[in-house]
Amino acid sequence: MEIQVVKLLGNYGAFSESFEYSLELKDKIDGLLEQTDNMTSRATDPENGLRQTVISALVDHHEISHKVQENIAVLEGLEHFSRVEDILSQYEVFMDSGKILQAGHCIQQAAKTLELSPNAGVASSHITRSLSEQCTRMTAAIDQMLDDLIAHAIHYQYPIDDNNSQFKITISYNIKVPSLAFPRSSMDSTPGSIRWHELIRALTLLDVVQEKLRPLQKCLTRQLLQPLIQRHNNSVLLIHNSESYVSAKETSISLELKPGCGPGDLFEDVLNVFKFIQQSIFLKDYSSPEFNTEEFSSDTEVLTHFLGRYIAMEACSLISEHYLAVTVPTGISELSNYATVASAAMHLEDELIAMGFLTEADRKLREFVENIDVHYTNNKRDTLLQLGRAVITSEDFKTIQVKDLDKDVDPDTDIKESSVSMNAKQLVEMILSTLHEAKSLSVTASPHLYKATRSLVDLYRALMPVHHARALTTVPALAILFYNDCMYIARELEKVPARLDDGIPGMDEVQYDDIIPALKALAKKWLDIQVQKQREELMQSIEDANDFQDSGVDSNFEAYERSMKQIVLVFKHLGKAWKVLGKLLDEVSKRVIKSLEELTDISEKESHKLAALCGLLFECEDQFDSAGPLVEGAEDVNDDEDPIHFFVPSWEKFQLITDILELSFAEIMTRFRAGQLHMFEEGELADLICALFAETPLRKHNLDEIEQGHPVALSHHTY
Incomplete structure (x- = not known):
């Protein structure tokens, strides 16, 4: 305890010094805190504080910076x-x-x-x-x-009237610059002039050359080249230009139409036009110290490609259409002479390619002349169809007998044959001559001529029934003539393979197998139309005969006679269509037989009158007297057989009933017993006898005999 007190007392002095020093520090800290409070108060003062001052300065700086x-x-x-x-x-x-x-x-x-x-x-x-x-x-x-x-640079002069038939293009090389339309900032500047090449340069580099020079392009094509090519024999081309562009003021080209004054050398004139375009408009090979030659050379290429190529291709098309196509020969002998024209055309095209107006892919003229044989055949086809159309639509129906056309017919035989129109003869000759020409052409061209002959036949089949429909319907003779014509043309087409043994180049076989049946079908169609019309008229004629009632009365007989003559006239108009004639005549004879068999009382006078009326129809036999080459079905008739009996099965019966009207009772029974009346049924024959002869024991006896049936025929043919 004492020891602790001693230590405490010993450190008192040091403690006392430290305490005093602490008090000094406290005073200093209080002073600093007071100063800090003063500074804080000055900075945060809302009116005079430093913060407000700084903020105000910053705002002023920002405003000044924004204005700056x-x-x-x-x-x-x-x-x-x-x-x-x-x-x-x-x-x-x-x-x-x-x-x-x-x-x-x-x-x-x-x-x-x-x-x-x-x-x-x-x-x-x-x-x-x-x-x-x-x-x-x-x-x-x-x-x-x-x-x-x-x-200002390009002037066009168009024809005003017949007295001024000149078209002219003039290009001024010195071009006056027009005044500006908008207000100027300087009134001292005045417009000047520029040269043609400077204008072209501007158009090219501004990429508007096609747009701005299209009118010139069209005029060169439509107003200059087109009339020059289409009317070259009446056109005079005039060109005025200077050898030196530097000193030249203008250049011009014109076309004047003067009938009969043209030089005739179309290709040279066309080439001169393109030389003018290249040299005087596009300024080919132009050079001057004041102008960049290389730049303008490229401009010339642009102009040639975008403007000149179009003009050149149009010119070649016009030459092909209006000159080469027109000068294509119409005869095979003239075809070899076309080489001169072909050479001139290809030379022009070569020059245009060399000048840059065309490329090798643009050779229209060479393509045309190298296919001249095809163009010849096309031209020949058009000519053939044009001539054929004129023949088909002709109203001239002159005829000629087939035997005069067929060299195979024996000239010593006097055979009446069918007739055909001269028009059909002409068409056959056109077909054969065209096929003959085809033999001398190339394998490419020859088939075209063969097809042309087919087109001619197709034209005949299509046009003839339409153009002549009224005549074919109303005139029997023309309907039969048309039938004969179709059959004649078909027969001649059937002979073509034999006539062309070697064929034609490019074809294995020349034949018309698909056309021939169509021709025959067309002939039959129109013949059937006419036959039906005539059948109606024939039946009407028989109707008009009133079933031959009271033919003994003169007025009745005259009316019946007119009807029978009308029937005969119809048959004569129908010519030699034997199948048709036979069918119609068979129907007529059956109808007459039926009418006669239905008569119940025939006086002797009426009997003679009726026989005379029936006799009028015998004139129709002349229509079957010979078989011409166009008579369809005549080949089926036996040599010993009368054609009328073959085509008219009822004809023998008609002849017999006519005879019965004139025979006596005894003569009728004689023929009956000889088996010559076998065409009649027993009942038919009995009714006729009852109508012709009065009731007597003899009539009853003979009727009983007839009812027993026909005897065995002694000699007759079964049809």
């Missing part, structure tokens, strides 16, 4: 607009001097500068919009200036 930036942007905009104005200030000078290309560059540069605005404010400003609109107007002014320059 605005002023900088304005200065940049003014510099930007000044650059654009400097660029556009050259525009009027270039336009007045006709330097369209430089003026265009000014506008392009100004537009590009406007797009590169230094800031968004300048880009959206009213001045920028105004300058952009001004550039647009200036661009339109350049386009209008180009149109005006071209209008």
Whole structure:
């Protein structure tokens, strides 16, 4: 305890010093805290504090900086607009001097500068919009200036009337620059003039050469080349140009129509036109110290390709259509002489290719002349069909007998044969001559001529029934003539393979197997139409005969006689269509037989009258007296057989009933017992006897005999 007290007392002095030092530090800290409070109070004072002062200074600095930036942007905009104005200030000078290309560059540069605005404010400003609109107007002014320059450079003179039949194109090499339409910034500038090549250069580099020179392109084609080619024998080509473009003021080319005054050398004239285009319009081989030759050479190539190629191709098409096609020979002997024309055409095409107007792929003229044999056949086909149409539509129906056309017919035989029209003869001759020409052509061309003959037959089948429909329907003789014509043409076509043993080049066989049946079917169709019409008329004639009632009365007999003569007239009109004649005559004879068998009381006078009426029909037998080559079915008739009995099965019965009307009762029974009346049924024969003869024991006896049936025929043919 004492020890602790001793230590405490021993450190008291040090403790006392430390305590005093602590009090000093406290006083200093209190002073610092007081100063800090004072400083804080000064900084945070809302009116005079340092914070408010700093904030105010920062606001002032920001406002000043914004104004400075605005002023900088304005200065940049003014510099930007000044650059654009400097660029556009050259525009009027270039336009007045006709330097369209430089003026265009000014506008392009100004537009590009406007797009590169230094800031968004300048880009959206009213001045920028105004300058952009001004550039647009200036661009339109350049386009209008180009149109005006071209209008001043190219002058077209069109024919006014028959006394002024000249078309002329004049190109001025010195072109006056028109005044600008918009207000000028400088009143001192005056318009000048430019040369033709400078205008072409501007058109080419501004890529508007096709658009601006299209009228010139069309005029060269339509107003110069087209009439020159179509009317070359009446056209005079005049060209006025200078050997030196540098000193030349203008150049011109004209076409004057003077009937009969043309030089006739079409290909030379056409070539001269293209030489003029190349040298005087496109300025081929032009050179001058003041002009870049290489640049203009490329311009010439552009003009030749985009303008000249179109003109050249149109010219070749016109030559092919209006000269080469027209001069294609119409005769096989003239075909070899076409080589001169072909050579001249290909020479022209070679020159156009060498001049750059055409390429090897554009050889239309060579393609045409190398296929001249095909064009010849096409021309021959058109001519053939044109002539054939004239023959088919002809109203001349002169006839000729077939035996006079067929060399195989024995001239010593006197055979009455069918007749055909001279028109059918002409058509057959046209077909055969065309096939003969085909034999001397190439394998490519010959089949075309063969097809042309088929087209001619098709034209005949299509046109004849339409063009002559009224005549074929109303005139029996023409219907039969048409039938004969079709059969004759079909027969001649059947002979073609035998006539052309060697065929024609390019074809294994020349035949018309598909056409021949169609021709025959057409003949039958129209014959059937006429036959039906005549059948109706025949039946009407029999109806008009009133079933031959009271034929003993003179007035009745005269009426019946007219009806029977009309029937005979119809048959004579029908000619030699034996199958048709036979069918109609068979129907007529059956109807007459039926009418006679239905008569119940025939006086002796009526009997003679009826026999006379029936006798009129015997004139129809003459129609079957010989078989011409066009008589269908005549080959089926036996040599010892009468054709009328073959084609008219009821004819023998008709002859017999006519005889019965004139025979005595005894003569009728004699024929009956001889088996010569076998064509009649027993009842038919009995009714006729009852009508012709009065009732007597003899009639009853004979009727009983007839009822027993026909005796065995002694001699007759069964048909």
